[in-house]
Amino acid sequence: MKTIAVANQKGGCGKTTTAVNLAAGLAFQGNTVLLVDLDPQGHATMGYGIDPDRLRRTVHDALLDDAVSISEVTVRSELDGLDVVPSNIALSSAERDLRPRADKAVILSRKLEAVAAGYDYCLIDCAPPMSLLMLNALIASDEVVVTVQAQYFALEGLKRLLKTVHLVTTRFPTCHVRVLGLLITFMEDRTLLCMQVQKQLRTFFGTMVFDTMIHRNIRLAEAPSAGEPILTYAPSDRGAKEYRALAEEVLARLEAQ
Amino acid sequence: MKTIAVANQKGGCGKTTTAVNLAAGLAFQGNTVLLVDLDPQGHATMGYGIDPDRLRRTVHDALLDDAVSISEVTVRSELDGLDVVPSNIALSSAERDLRPRADKAVILSRKLEAVAAGYDYCLIDCAPPMSLLMLNALIASDEVVVTVQAQYFALEGLKRLLKTVHLVTTRFPTCHVRVLGLLITFMEDRTLLCMQVQKQLRTFFGTMVFDTMIHRNIRLAEAPSAGEPILTYAPSDRGAKEYRALAEEVLARLEAQ
Numbered sequence: 483m484k485t486i487a488v489a490n491q492k493g494g495c496g497k498t499t500t501a502v503n504l505a506a507g508l509a510f511q512g513n514t515v516l517l518v519d520l521d522p523q524g525h526a527t528m529g530y531g532i533d534p535d536r537l538r539r540t541v542h543d544a545l546l547d548d549a550v551s552i553s554e555v556t557v558r559s560e561l562d563g564l565d566v567v568p569s570n571i572a573l574s575s576a577e578r579d580l581r582p583r584a585d586k587a588v589i590l591s592r593k594l595e596a597v598a599a600g601y602d603y604c605l606i607d608c609a610p611p612m613s614l615l616m617l618n619a620l621i622a623s624d625e626v627v628v629t630v631q632a633q634y635f636a637l638e639g640l641k642r643l644l645k646t647v648h649l650v651t652t653r654f655p656t657c658h659v660r661v662l663g664l665l666i667t668f669m670e671d672r673t674l675l676c677m678q679v680q681k682q683l684r685t686f687f688g689t690m691v692f693d694t695m696i697h698r699n700i701r702l703a704e705a706p707s708a709g710e711p712i713l714t715y716a717p718s719d720r721g722a723k724e725y726r727a728l729a730e731e732v733l734a735r736l737e738a739q
Numbered sequence: 740m741k742t743i744a745v746a747n748q749k750g751g752c753g754k755t756t757t758a759v760n761l762a763a764g765l766a767f768q769g770n771t772v773l774l775v776d777l778d779p780q781g782h783a784t785m786g787y788g789i790d791p792d793r794l795r796r797t798v799h800d801a802l803l804d805d806a807v808s809i810s811e812v813t814v815r816s817e818l819d820g821l822d823v824v825p826s827n828i829a830l831s832s833a834e835r836d837l838r839p840r841a842d843k844a845v846i847l848s849r850k851l852e853a854v855a856a857g858y859d860y861c862l863i864d865c866a867p868p869m870s871l872l873m874l875n876a877l878i879a880s881d882e883v884v885v886t887v888q889a890q891y892f893a894l895e896g897l898k899r900l901l902k903t904v905h906l907v908t909t910r911f912p913t914c915h916v917r918v919l920g921l922l923i924t925f926m927e928d929r930t931l932l933c934m935q936v937q938k939q940l941r942t943f944f945g946t947m948v949f950d951t952m953i954h955r956n957i958r959l960a961e962a963p964s965a966g967e968p969i970l971t972y973a974p975s976d977r978g979a980k981e982y983r984a985l986a987e988e989v990l991a992r993l994e995a996q
């Protein structure tokens with residue numbers, strides 16, 4: 483099982499939309515995929531039509547209780563081959579609950595090992611802040627996809643995130659996560675600011691930046707209201723094409739390793 | 740000094756843009772305004788052309804060190820009557836640093852009292868998550884402006900936030916913060932999803948929703964790259980008009996209390 487975290491400490495830059503739709507893209511190619519929602523907001527959970535407030539147990543229980551396995555809280559989605567480890571507001575106390583434990587940074591990694599044989603890919607949707615949950619995600623992951631909005635704050639936030647990822651690998655020798663790529667989101671082809679930021683990103687980070695970009699597109703914002711990924715909600719829409727292309731580019735980069 | 744927190748645990752819904760430009764709007768009306776950046780990303784700080792990485796001391800020092808006052812870390816902005824309490828990445832350890840203290844939730848409130856005589860208004864830019872910093876902001880504030888993107892995730896996140904604000908006032912009897920209003924951001928007049936969400940918000944929350952809405956507008960995303968609020972960057976732009984209108988609506992609501 484290859485585990486990919488979708489992260490950026492900047493809010494609202496398309497992490498959840500990417501986790502949801504990249505997971506779908508990989509599943510559509512015939513892979514078995516596990517989508518882990520690590521955000522107490524539960525938006526990735528809602529993105530697959532699961533109501534966070536009606537869940538008796540979530541990823542929080544699997545993290546806190548040694549007796550609860552990931553598979554016990556896993557939910558089948560409507561999509562063949564795609565399962566979801568859902569979250570809800572209970573996860574907001576995770577920081578406080580996990581902190582006293584000696585293994586606080588490696589719990590997710592350990593719990594995921596138990597189900598690794600059953601999936602080709604695992605995608606982890608991270609909440610914005612650099613927190614104990616994000617640390618768990620990075621330590622559990624082989625790869626990180628960083629979503630970057632084509633806006634002013636993109637560049638400085640990115641440098642900081644990449645530094646953070648590097649720090650984690652030095653402080654935790656078992657952690658071998660590497661940045662798979664930077665995904666430009668909310669792109670607008672005719673907007674000067676977006677063009678400038680895209681140019682800056684490609685100049686500064688070179689091939690780290692995916693060729694695929696996700697353009698601003700209202701269908702992507704509508705799909706969660708239908709509880710579906712864009713690939714089933716609007717399969718011929720530009721957003722669906724872009725996330726299918728991203729899945730191919732991700733697979734190609736993984737092969738190339 | 741009336742203190743207004745700009746908050747929402749959802750990422751990227753216009754909190755910083757609103758804190759920066761509402762502060763400017765109030766200052767333009769002749770008020771003295773203090774803008775407190777409570778986000779380690781330092782985006783409100785950058786919004787006034789201050790480089791977070793070149794700051795020797797920030798709001799973090801004022802929170803952690805009893806000997807450091809808010810005024811010692813306050814920076815004059817280019818705008819008459821507007822001062823900034825800047826932040827940078829040092830603030831990301833605040834959660835951990837403040838937690839052992841008995842007064843951990845009230846530090847900001849106490850520190851702001853010392854400067855309250857010098858300002859008409861204080862605006863606090865909050866980071867997305869519900870955290871010890873957000874708690875400090877709520878306890879230090881008289882009012883909260885909640886920014887809400889006109890998108891699918893708006894409604895359920897809102898209900899949770901309003902519940903949180905209410906909980907804080909019940910658990911901390913000295914805290915009397917109330918929601919001044921809900922500000923719809925990233926509005927698009929001809930997009931069906933935005934129209935539907937706006938209608939839902941106004942139906943559900945009634946007069947709590949500001950009449951003023953901030954429309955999606957690339958100038959608002961450009962202004963931070965110039966290190967200026969929209970009111971000086973592009974004074975006749977729609978974004979400037981909307982934030983001036985918001986300042987008037989905020990003042991009217993404060994008068995009406």
Ligand SMILES: Nc1ncnc2c1ncn2[C@@H]1O[C@H](COP(=O)(O)OP(=O)(O)OP(=O)(O)O)[C@@H](O)[C@H]1O
Binds near residue numbers: 525706
């Ligand atoms: N390419 C796009 N075009 C239009 N809307 C989009 C696009 N991508 C995401 N959105 C919408 O923008 C909002 C923010 O996106 P999303 O929730 O994916 O960001 P996020 O980084 O996960 O946010 P958070 O920091 O809160 O976790 C959502 O309402 C989403 O539906």
Ligand SMILES: Nc1ncnc2c1ncn2[C@@H]1O[C@H](COP(=O)(O)OP(=O)(O)OP(=O)(O)O)[C@@H](O)[C@H]1O
Binds near residue numbers: 494782960
């Ligand atoms: N009305 C608008 N039109 C276009 N772009 C906007 C608008 N408001 C904000 N932006 C841009 O969208 C991005 C997110 O906005 P902003 O940083 O204000 O949100 P935030 O809620 O403070 O995010 P965070 O959760 O990271 O603190 C920024 O790049 C900002 O410049």
Ligand SMILES: [Mg+2]
Binds near residue numbers: 497498499609
């Ligand atoms: Mg998200």
Ligand SMILES: [Mg+2]
Binds near residue numbers: 754755756778782865
């Ligand atoms: Mg912000």
